[in-house]
Amino acid sequence: MEQSSYEFELERIKALIKEIGARRVGLQLPEGLKTVALALSAEIAKETRVDVILSGNSCYGACDIDEKLEGMVDLLFHFGHTENPFRKGVYKIQEKVVFIELRSTVNIKPVVESAIAEIKGDCVGLVATVQHVHALEEAKIMLARAGKQAVIGKSNNLKYEGQVLGCDFFTAKVPCDEIVFIGSGSFHPVGIALYAGKRVIAADPFTMQISVFEPDELRKKRYIVIGRALDAKSFGILISMKSGQFKLNEAIALQKRAVAKGLEAFLISLEEINEERLLGFKVDAFVNTACPRLAEDFIHFKKPVLSINEFEVVLGERTWEDIFVLQ
Ligand code: SF4
Structure with missing residues (x-):
């Protein structure tokens, strides 16, 4: 492999493969690093003689393990993230997932x-x-x-x-x-x-x-989206099927609270949440229970997409001052 600005920990990877006698391994890389996936795969296969399968799916965070690939391999090397905090709660990362943090070698x-x-x-x-x-x-x-x-x-x-x-x-x-x-x-x-x-x-x-x-400019953009949702009568509550983002109970609880306020609310599960997937649902607004930062991606979407905290403002359960809290 060519010289890189990241530590790919190739020696550790090869040692682990040999140590457990793995015959098939998976590699999951963030989008920006998929360009080095082929070289990485070739290098690992050459020295260890394992079958290497590259994940072509998303790799947004430790919340986004390619579990289908995980089920097919002896070890899954997930690059660019640390393993926490998604071990807690629903998601149980198996021992076969190895996190390679990709430390930078660049002088700061x-x-x-x-x-x-x-x-x-x-x-x-x-x-x-x-x-x-x-x-x-x-x-x-x-x-x-x-x-x-x-x-x-x-x-x-x-x-x-x-x-x-x-x-x-x-x-x-x-x-x-x-x-x-x-x-x-x-x-x-x-x-x-x-x-x-x-x-x-x-x-x-x-x-x-x-x-x-600057925080004020950024918050103002979110306040405008919430303002657009105040008149909405029907909501689609989005549930991500990525297990590190899966919040079914929270979504059901939100639905019940919305219905109790006289609103219509529907539960919608998705593997990947994007605008195309939402177009067919004829609700007035959406509530995202998946990655908490996802709603920001929909700033120009024709219907408001709110975070959980923002939806609680619409329900009258939270003040505008309490939307952004560091916990
Ligand atoms: S939930 Fe969203 S922000 Fe958090 S790690 Fe996953 S992709 Fe990143």
């Missing part, structure tokens, strides 16, 4: 230097995706040298201090003026800004890009 110093210039306050919360959590202490020292106090929050459910998921920002719940996020893309920093209610400075060590996310 240059991008942290750039981020420091954007910090307005004296104290920041410091968070990262699992790919960069090992660099947080180094970033903290750099910030201290620049006269900024940095706090790395303890986690409730996640494996590492300072680690965030797209649906778990508990480590951002620290006394601070703003948050510095180390990682790629806007999915995590948008969620942190929304739920922590603080300005987020996102530093991407791969692209060297610094982006700033």
Whole structure:
């Protein structure tokens, strides 16, 4: 395999295959890394002589294990995520799923230097995706040298201090003026800004890009969607069939509470929730019980798609101030 910016832990993978005498293994990679799947597969097959099956399905998080493939192989290597917190509750990940965290090998110093210039306050919360959590202490020292106090929050459910998921920002719940996020893309920093209610400075060590996310602007967009749903009389309550996102009891309870308020509510189960799949259902609005960040993807959809908290505002059970809470 070519040199990469991530630790694929090939030696560990090969050793595990040999150790248990696996004959068939599966590889599940996030979308952006499917481009290296063939090289990875060839390398593993060449040295271990196992059959390697690549998952072509989604790989959004540890909530999204390819269970059909898991049933066909001796070991399933799931890349890019840590195994928690979905072990709790309904989903029981079997021992045959091995999580490869894909730690970054990129130096974070240059991008942290750039981020420091954007910090307005004296104290920041410091968070990262699992790919960069090992660099947080180094970033903290750099910030201290620049006269900024940095706090790395303890986690409730996640494996590492300072680690965030797209649906778990508990480590951002620290006394601070703003948050510095180390990682790629806007999915995590948008969620942190929304739920922590603080300005987020996102530093991407791969692209060297610094982006700033303001909570008020982001929250306003969600308030507009909720406002559109206030007159809705019928709701489709969406249940994801991904076992790490499966919330059947919560969906049924929401349906009962909606009916008690004189609304119509229908339960709809889906493997993949996207606009095309929702078009045929003639309800006024939808409520998403799957990935809590999914409703944001439907911002331009012709019907409002609400999160559970947002729907509780429509039901009159929650205040607008309580929609975004860090638990
Ligand atoms: S944000 Fe959504 S996709 Fe990502 S881990 Fe959480 S539930 Fe899964």
